[in-house]
Amino acid sequence: MLVKAIGTSKVSIRLSLWDNFNEMQHDDPVPQYTYLVNRISELYPGLAYIHVTEPRIVNFEVQDPKGKSNDFIREIWSLRSLISAGGYTRDLAIEWADTKGDIIAFGRTFISNPDLPRRLEQNIALTPYDRSTFYDVGWRQGIYRLPICMISLLTVDVEFCTPV
Ligand SMILES: Cc1cc2nc3c(=O)[nH]c(=O)nc-3n(C[C@H](O)[C@H](O)[C@H](O)COP(=O)(O)O)c2cc1C
Numbered sequence: 001m002l003v004k005a006i007g008t009s010k011v012s013i014r015l016s017l018w019d020n021f022n023e024m025q026h027d028d029p030v031p032q033y034t035y036l037v038n039r040i041s042e043l044y045p046g047l048a049y050i051h052v053t054e055p056r057i058v059n060f061e062v063q064d065p066k067g068k069s070n071d072f073i074r075e076i077w078s079l080r081s082l083i084s085a086g087g088y089t090r091d092l093a094i095e096w097a098d099t100k101g102d103i104i105a106f107g108r109t110f111i112s113n114p115d116l117p118r119r120l121e122q123n124i125a126l127t128p129y130d131r132s133t134f135y136d137v138g139w140r141q142g143i144y145r146l147p148i149c150m151i152s153l154l155t156v157d158v159e160f161c162t163p164v
Contacts, residue, residue, distance in 0.1 A: 008046040018055035018068055030072055037076045050077050051105065054086035062087040074100060090120050
């Protein structure tokens with residue numbers, strides 16, 4: 001329906017195949033998602049991108065992926081845009097972008113670091129997130145009260161700054 005309405009290139013899909021959020025865990029998601037990504041490739045090769053969450057994140061906790069991997073999706077969807085999210089640090093993001101060719105997405109650290117791209121670019125320490133504030137309503141905390149690191153607005157290289 002979306003593809004018909006706005007065109008394939010403006011549509012994408014996010015696949016969270018390893019998570020157990022809302023009790024959705026599979027014992028082995030690989031066969032089903034192999035089929036799904038193959039069908040997407042056949043029917044909608046011009047989809048803007050596929051976005052995957054990594055098996056290192058389950059229910060918001062970083063854990064050992066124990067051999068689980070999205071590489072089978074990378075193989076099927078090869079040469080097209082794949083965004084990967086889940087527990088990335090700056091170093092890990094650089095390593096995966098370089099070795100796997102993924103576009104890296106950040107979730108929680110973006111909430112506590114609205115200037116995240118600049119901080120990553122300049123290797124400035126990140127403000128830790130506070131999960132208890134994520135869903136705060138109003139202007140008190142969480143995503144509505146975003147500390148911006150002023151030094152990151154400068155174009156000089158700095159290693160650390162205190163959020164204001
Ligand atoms: C406040 C909040 C809301 C989120 N909402 C969604 C959502 O609606 N759909 C979804 O697929 N993921 C959602 N996520 C998961 C993130 O998109 C991301 O996959 C997850 O936080 C792992 O990436 P990270 O380790 O960089 O945070 C949410 C995460 C947070 C913190």
